[in-house]
Amino acid sequence: MTKLNFNNDTVTEPKTKTVYTTHDISRLLQVNPRSVINWIEQKLLPSYRTPGGHRRVRRDDLLAFLRKHQIPTPSSLVDGKFRILIVDDQEEVVNLLKTHLQRQG
Template identity: 50%
Template sequence: MDQLYTTHDISRLLQVDPSTVSKWIDRGILLAFRTPGGHRRVRGSDLRSFLIAHQMPLPDELGSPMVKILVVDDEKPVLDGMRRAFKAHGAEVDLTTTSSGVEALLLVSELKPHGMLIDLNMPDMDGFEVCRRIRARKPLEGVRLITMTGRHTPELVEQSLRDGAVACLPKPIDVGILLELFRVPLALGKKATG
C-alpha cells in the first residue's frame, strides 16, 4: 500500500511551510483526500508525481527520480524506436510498452505511470477511447496523456485535447519535445549514444 503523508510530513520533507502544502492541495496542484476527521492526506505516489511534474528534487524517502512512461502503439518498430530514443537521450525513464489499448488500460492501473504516449490509430481500441477511459478513473487523473498520430490534423489534435490529452504529436516523434512534455530530467553526466 502507498504510504500516506500529512501536510506537516510534506512540509518537513520539502522544507516549506505547511500552509504552502495546504495551498497546493486546495488549488488541485497536489492530489490529496480528506480523512473523516477533515485532515488532508497525500499518497506517496501522488507526492512523487507532483515533485517530478514541477521539477522539484525528490527526497530519498520517495525513491529514485525515474519517471514511469507507458507507450501504447500497435507498430513494433515504433515501440523499439522509442526504447532506443529514450536511452540515447540519457533520460531517467522507466519505459513500458504495449501494442494494445486494452492492455494499456490494465497496465496503467498496475504501473501507475507518470505519463502515457498513446497512438490514436490502433485496431483493438483507438487512442481517443483509451484517453477517455483513463480520464474517467479518478485515481488516474494525475497521469499525463500525450497522443501521437501519423495523420496529424487540427481536428485530431482538438479531439485529443477534448478527450484528456495534454498534447497530440505527429509521427515520427521528436523525443526531445516528448521529454519536455513529460517533464523528464536528463541524467547528468550521461552521454547520448546512437
C-alpha cells in the same frame, strides 16, 4: 520522524510510508505547511480528507507532483534508505565501515 530499530547490531528502518500528512510533506520538502495546503487547494497536489477532516496525500501522488514541478525528490521518498557520510583520516576505518554497511544492505 524516522525511528530506527536496533536488533542484533543491525539498523533497520520502517517501510516507506504510503500516505503523508501536510506536515509530513512540509518537513520532507522544507517548506511551510501552508504551502502544501495551498498546493492542495489549487488542485496541484491530489489529496483526500479523513473523516476528521485532515488532509492526506498518497505517496504516488506526491512523487508525481514533485516530478511535474521539477522539485528535487528527497532520497527517503525514493528508496527508504539513508545516506551516510563517513569522515575519517584513516582509510582502513573508512573501508571497514563501508564494507560493513554494504553487507547490512
